Amino acid sequence: MEKQPARSTSRLDPYVDRYAARTAGMTASEIRALFAVASRPEVVSLAGGMPNISGLPLDVVGGAISDLVHEHGPVAMQYGSGQGVPELREQITDVMRLQGIEADAADVVVTVGSQQAVDLVTRIFCDPGDVVLCEAPSYVGALGVFRSYQADVVHVEMDSDGLIPEMLEQAITATKAAGRTIKFLYTIPNFHNPAGITLSAERRPRILEICRREGILILEDDPYGLLGFDSEPPRALRADSPDGVIYLGSFSKTFAPGFRVGWALAPASVREKLVLAQESATLCPPQFSQMAISAYLSNHDWEGQIKAFREMYRERRDAMIGALDDLMPAACQWNVPTGGFYVWLTLPPGINAKAMLPRAVTARVAYVPGTAFFADGYGTSSMRLSFCYPTPENIREGVRRLAGVIEAEMELHQTFGTDTASIPVIRTKDYDGPGTDVR
Amino acid sequence: MEKQPARSTSRLDPYVDRYAARTAGMTASEIRALFAVASRPEVVSLAGGMPNISGLPLDVVGGAISDLVHEHGPVAMQYGSGQGVPELREQITDVMRLQGIEADAADVVVTVGSQQAVDLVTRIFCDPGDVVLCEAPSYVGALGVFRSYQADVVHVEMDSDGLIPEMLEQAITATKAAGRTIKFLYTIPNFHNPAGITLSAERRPRILEICRREGILILEDDPYGLLGFDSEPPRALRADSPDGVIYLGSFSKTFAPGFRVGWALAPASVREKLVLAQESATLCPPQFSQMAISAYLSNHDWEGQIKAFREMYRERRDAMIGALDDLMPAACQWNVPTGGFYVWLTLPPGINAKAMLPRAVTARVAYVPGTAFFADGYGTSSMRLSFCYPTPENIREGVRRLAGVIEAEMELHQTFGTDTASIPVIRTKDYDGPGTDVR
Numbered sequence: 001m002e003k004q005p006a007r008s009t010s011r012l013d014p015y016v017d018r019y020a021a022r023t024a025g026m027t028a029s030e031i032r033a034l035f036a037v038a039s040r041p042e043v044v045s046l047a048g049g050m051p052n053i054s055g056l057p058l059d060v061v062g063g064a065i066s067d068l069v070h071e072h073g074p075v076a077m078q079y080g081s082g083q084g085v086p087e088l089r090e091q092i093t094d095v096m097r098l099q100g101i102e103a104d105a106a107d108v109v110v111t112v113g114s115q116q117a118v119d120l121v122t123r124i125f126c127d128p129g130d131v132v133l134c135e136a137p138s139y140v141g142a143l144g145v146f147r148s149y150q151a152d153v154v155h156v157e158m159d160s161d162g163l164i165p166e167m168l169e170q171a172i173t174a175t176k177a178a179g180r181t182i183k184f185l186y187t188i189p190n191f192h193n194p195a196g197i198t199l200s201a202e203r204r205p206r207i208l209e210i211c212r213r214e215g216i217l218i219l220e221d222d223p224y225g226l227l228g229f230d231s232e233p234p235r236a237l238r239a240d241s242p243d244g245v246i247y248l249g250s251f252s253k254t255f256a257p258g259f260r261v262g263w264a265l266a267p268a269s270v271r272e273k274l275v276l277a278q279e280s281a282t283l284c285p286p287q288f289s290q291m292a293i294s295a296y297l298s299n300h301d302w303e304g305q306i307k308a309f310r311e312m313y314r315e316r317r318d319a320m321i322g323a324l325d326d327l328m329p330a331a332c333q334w335n336v337p338t339g340g341f342y343v344w345l346t347l348p349p350g351i352n353a354k355a356m357l358p359r360a361v362t363a364r365v366a367y368v369p370g371t372a373f374f375a376d377g378y379g380t381s382s383m384r385l386s387f388c389y390p391t392p393e394n395i396r397e398g399v400r401r402l403a404g405v406i407e408a409e410m411e412l413h414q415t416f417g418t419d420t421a422s423i424p425v426i427r428t429k430d431y432d433g434p435g436t437d438v439r
Numbered sequence: 440m441e442k443q444p445a446r447s448t449s450r451l452d453p454y455v456d457r458y459a460a461r462t463a464g465m466t467a468s469e470i471r472a473l474f475a476v477a478s479r480p481e482v483v484s485l486a487g488g489m490p491n492i493s494g495l496p497l498d499v500v501g502g503a504i505s506d507l508v509h510e511h512g513p514v515a516m517q518y519g520s521g522q523g524v525p526e527l528r529e530q531i532t533d534v535m536r537l538q539g540i541e542a543d544a545a546d547v548v549v550t551v552g553s554q555q556a557v558d559l560v561t562r563i564f565c566d567p568g569d570v571v572l573c574e575a576p577s578y579v580g581a582l583g584v585f586r587s588y589q590a591d592v593v594h595v596e597m598d599s600d601g602l603i604p605e606m607l608e609q610a611i612t613a614t615k616a617a618g619r620t621i622k623f624l625y626t627i628p629n630f631h632n633p634a635g636i637t638l639s640a641e642r643r644p645r646i647l648e649i650c651r652r653e654g655i656l657i658l659e660d661d662p663y664g665l666l667g668f669d670s671e672p673p674r675a676l677r678a679d680s681p682d683g684v685i686y687l688g689s690f691s692k693t694f695a696p697g698f699r700v701g702w703a704l705a706p707a708s709v710r711e712k713l714v715l716a717q718e719s720a721t722l723c724p725p726q727f728s729q730m731a732i733s734a735y736l737s738n739h740d741w742e743g744q745i746k747a748f749r750e751m752y753r754e755r756r757d758a759m760i761g762a763l764d765d766l767m768p769a770a771c772q773w774n775v776p777t778g779g780f781y782v783w784l785t786l787p788p789g790i791n792a793k794a795m796l797p798r799a800v801t802a803r804v805a806y807v808p809g810t811a812f813f814a815d816g817y818g819t820s821s822m823r824l825s826f827c828y829p830t831p832e833n834i835r836e837g838v839r840r841l842a843g844v845i846e847a848e849m850e851l852h853q854t855f856g857t858d859t860a861s862i863p864v865i866r867t868k869d870y871d872g873p874g875t876d877v878r
Contacts, residue, residue, distance in 0.1 A: 013708035062508035069501035077695035256516035269452030
């Protein structure tokens, strides 16, 4: 046999015509490209969604894991159940009870972060061309999953009270009238990523009632539900609709993301399918990670730790809102989140957040342009600002730099009178309509 | 809003008409149903593929992980790269070098076990109706993945030297003539699961040459490559075809499965797509698991540990072959594996392994019926016997019980003269043909 070179040297992709159709929807996200930039030490990154886990008690965690290896090593390092470790699933029901959910551990499926839960739910429900309803804007990682399964996203308007019931009804009616099949409503009711908005208590039963009437399953993604600043955790949609909601939770923000442990709570019939999908995808979620988290939950005041996280994030939220109030041009608009990691900021007319980003990075501040959070190119005049990771001082410095960049853009715009980029703002007819717009 | 019950009480699946078409291919495997049975302590399980990790030095592993938490906790518990931890990817290239592979760490993608690598590769290549070529028999977990992506499996015959080149050519020709698109050849060249066979050195360049000529990508799944009993590790197919092979490796059998760390080594263009698929599926593989394995590889004589595993598994292979020689009816046939975990046993004509299983379990021994390893119902007269997990004494006892069950079946068969089950043996025309059959 002819000797071949030791490593790949092709510069063109020899497989270009062999990939599955779904790969057309798999493209590098705007957030991904930013990670490299934002990691440079001189840049204040208001872009990423990394939790600040420096407050975790490393001695407690290290001790719990060391004990785990010595006392249960052969189990913790072995294959486990495709559904997840039973003891951890019990503990997960305790966590969910804080948001009013009464659940059976038998209906919990452990996943590789709640990202994998979004993937598995989409896998079992969505054929190409099916429709998923999403808030406008919505989580970039979920939009990527829907795209990768060739599902089409129809966005539904939000206002400062969250998803607007009338707009949801209108979107359902229009989508059904177009002969399309809606598989589920994907929603982040609490401390929304990226909008920073929480669905009001008054609207929750209305959203549930609309979905029940229309026969639409709800996928409730709730990674931030326990990270409210001012009050008790909001009651989960799932708490009032066990058969109509798949609830997704995660330890990534309330403990640490590096273990990649999230979960789905689903009606029994759906749960059975999720377990089969999980076995096909990974055989089983990481046993060691699950037992490490279980040990942490058993041996530590995890609710106290979450309280400490909430206070830390509230201080950072206050730093960001204070800096925005003090430093931003009056023509910018933003909301004041009551929990979570994010502020949604809208620029004055004519300023394009995506086009401005390279200039912002030159000024040593980073954010995520709003277009990342829409399936259709909307969001050009908005951005997501994260206050989770930088210190309060750095948040203020980042906002100061950003304000300077925006002011310079506004001056340019006033001088030349044109948009700073040629990207047109176009919405699909699916969710065109009135309603207070958060963008 | 009307008060609803606190937990799901539906007995019928209200979502039955809403699932994606691919869920029709997601069914509980025969192995899965067996796990519950085989875990009963009185049963000698020759069914599962769990590695025996009792030989791992728990003090070394525990110490390495404890140090990891204290010295690098905030990094190990944080989100990481979608492609995997760079240092671990470098170490993975060292591992692969033992099988002749010279690779760049930039072309390695870490996965949640190599099961997830099979899933991600199938995701980026297979549209519904595409064909995957597989050995006959093949790994049950891979067959499940192909089914879940609605790909069709065409089996290719093996003999005691592994995949038969002439049969591969014939399968390719017949499949192409039928107007079907072949996306890749999935092969386990070393210490095959479930057949226990290793592809001969003489055939390897011939398989590579056929696939290069026909433009068929090879997916080389090699979890057992370093677990040979008698000689140096076989040279990987990838070692001689960097552009034509995606190589899958795993730490599940050479270290421990509970961390769920495997990998894919792929040509650069494919690797880029795999990273996007991984980000969509999980954001990133478990950072903590990866850094734990990296620490283990850095601080421990991992090659010495693999040598100890090889000796332990050789002893168990010897126990199984010795017991089969001593105790099995002469009409049974089996092979002598030179590595890995499995022996493939074929029953006398007329005895059905699947139908016999409940009687075997009653006699306190479990195995996996051969049908699990075929996409088309073949394999009725065969079974997979695992020697990886039970002790040599238990292996002998398990074989003794199994021999008794088979003898009783043979007596029944001689008395009544019919097959013990009515499952017909049917092959599709795609791979019907001559060739020494391992079943």
